[in-house]
Amino acid sequence: MNTINPIHKIKFSEEDVRAKYIDPSLRNSNWKDEQVIREYVFTDGRINVIKNKSIRGKVKKADYVLSYKSNIPLAIIEAKKNSLPLSEGMQQGREYAEILDIPFVYTSNGKGFLEFDRSTGVTKEISLDKFPTPEDLLLRYYDAENIPLDKREIIEESYYYMKGAKSPRYYQRIAINRTVETIAKGQDRILLVMATGTGKTYTAFQIIYRLWKSRAKKRILFLADRNILVDQTMTNDFRSFEGIMTKISRDKIGKAYEIYLGLYQSMTGNEEWQQVYKEFGQDFFDLIVIDECHRGSAKENSAWREVLEYFSSATQIGLTATPKETKDVSSSHYFGEPIYTYSLKQGIDDGFLAPYKVIKYVINNDATGFRPYKNQRDKYGNIITDKIFEASDFNKNIVLSDRNKLVAKAIADFMKENNRYMKTIVFCKDIEHAQEMAMNLSNENPDLIKLNDKYVIPITGDNKEGKAQLDNFISPREKYPVIATTSKLLTTGVDAKTCKLIVLDTNIASMTEFKQIIGRGTRVDENNDKTWFTIMDFGESTKLFADPNFDGDPIPDEDFDTYPPLDTDRPEDEISEPTDDKDEDKKKPIENKELKIKKFYVDGVEATIIHRQIQMLDGDGKLKTESYTDFTRKTLKNDFANLDDFLKKWNSADKKNIILQELEKKNIYFAVLKEEVGGEFDEFDIICHLAFDKKPLTKxxxxxxxxxxxxxxxxxxxxxxxxxxxxxxxxxxxxxxxxxxxxxxxxxxxxxxxxxxxxxxxxxxxxxxxxxxxxxxxxxxxxxxxxx
Structure with a gap:
């Protein structure tokens, strides 16, 4: 007698299909529990800032992820209820597989599996009892990727894991795996591009650990260009290498270690005796990892490049958030095209990085310029050069004291309105400007300075007291300092997780420098209520957000390196403090030929804020200036052609909540709208009121x-x-x-x-x-x- 499979007669939910059909199929194909992750959540949900509140969007989640080992994910399975077609969910599965870099995609409604092989582009149906084994998928993956037989052991080496330690996020896993696989295939110059705050050093540690543990690489050098970067790396991400790890310096050259960390400046110099790297044989290291490789190491005539060329036989991995492509500096020319890029926009979309609000100020002096009257003298009696001083001249060629006091007052007022103890970095034109800004901010906050004189402090290359406070400034546990004024010292290498306010009182034209500065605020620290940050711009710097290069691959241009050549007479920590940005480098300070005055200091020039504009980051990663209700109205009208269209969709929906969830994905949050329109109205009336000007009825x-x-x-x-x-x-x-x-x-x-x-x-x-x-x-x- 013919029997009919009960699944064709009974309606099963997605949960039933998983329990009754998918799970047994996996067990029958020898997939062990530790190889199967159910409900694999791989993003944190975008943080959306509405007014002064942050709301998490929905996380991205795959029904199943199957891995041969924890570091080798092989397949995604999307489960659907049995009333839906077998192909249902394949588009979503393919999208997730592309994001996660997973080779095989499966969907199932309990009647079988549909398989998509990303390497071949072939889709086929397979029965429930024919699901591939872990070994089957692993071998298919190796063959598709052309991994040599004798190198597969390297790829199968696990991550470093200690109980309680974090596991790599999905994008970190991709960066680690692609690097290890690329090395296994024989490539020896590799570039990884990962946005600031996404864990480049942790990623580097896992790459180094797997290559070292598998003995593919035995002596490894990690290079950075700031002491703080090296020291943080040794005490944080690399601490498990203790005992086999050392820091190279001119007075400490040990050759019995396996993991070496070095500061470029401590290994190179103009004199032969300063070139410590030559104490090692040219083939001593077989792997070199270069942090922040967009800097001097990418420049062909840089002394720092000598280290890389000396150890040319070693595999070299460049890490950067901001690859440079200029006439003098090229990351890709030396390392090749990036094998993986994880951008700021991706990080914000995934909820791993903090979004931002921009407040743009226009000051009258900046808009109109300043021209002295005939024979006008500055406060030191110097005759001011007769010309129109523009915004780019302020605090470089001429100091307008009242303008600087106005900026300090605007910063203090903003903090008084929001949080006077939010960690703040103020980027200034130069060291002198940073010192003056610290004084002005102190004068705006005398009550807090009286409580603790480290409330405001300049942290610059020449300020030992300020640099000594750097660790306290970036520590979430330390209250002081609250405000750090700086020129360039804090642009890179400072992990200020709780920084909520970045102030730009300087004109930044270098995209590389701009990205690095914005990166000081992008870290998320929910334990300390840091989910977004504000940028106050008193110049034209934030116009770079609209530049296609801001979150894309760098387009070659006529820029030149904004970082200084090696100067061995300066202390190590100061050597890597950048010079002024590219536009400023082209303009030498104006001098009074008789008195050799490089900068004029002028009091009594009235300064006022003539325009203030607030911009928010929208779901497409663009800054918008409209109000939240205006944004909602525009979005709703894009979704619904007219009132009849909306009513038809609303009434045809079995669950109105589905419509509301779709609108949430577009950053429309009714909890926030109810604060503006009224909590007594429900979502239907709010939509009709905002989009179609209908008078709302209360519930x-x-x-x-x-x-x-x-x-x-x-x-x-x-x-x-x-x-x-x-x-x-x-x-x-x-x-x-x-x-x-x-x-x-x-x-x-x-x-x-x-x-x-x-x-x-x-x-x-x-x-x-x-x-x-x-x-x-x-x-x-x-x-x-x-x-x-």
């Missing part, structure tokens, strides 16, 4: 309309009582009370028995849901002509 008015139309008379007994309660709940909570069965689990319904018992009074689950759908239509029948 209580809608309930009253239902009752006045005698809608409940068609029901009797217990059902009528329960509907009356649900209508009252709608007046408090909104339309969600009519969707699903959760409302029946509230304490108020306990006297009627369990949810299944209540449902019997409505003729069962399906009939109850139909009644809920009908009452949802009735709710909106008043006030707007809604067809059913």
């Amino acid at each position: 209580k008015e809608r309930v009253l309309g239902v009752k006045n139309r005698n809608y409940l008379k068609k029901y009797s007994g217990l059902a009528a009582e329960i509907l009356e309660i649900l209508l009252d709940r709608y007046a408090d909570e909104g339309i969600k009370v009519f969707e699903g069965f959760d409302a029946l689990k509230l304490p108020r319904f306990e006297k009627y028995g369990t949810a299944p018992k209540i449902l019997k009074n409505f003729g069962g689950k399906e009939n109850y849901l139909n009644i809920m759908k009908d009452i949802s239509h009735e709710i909106y029948a008043g006030g707007l002509n809604v067809s059913r």
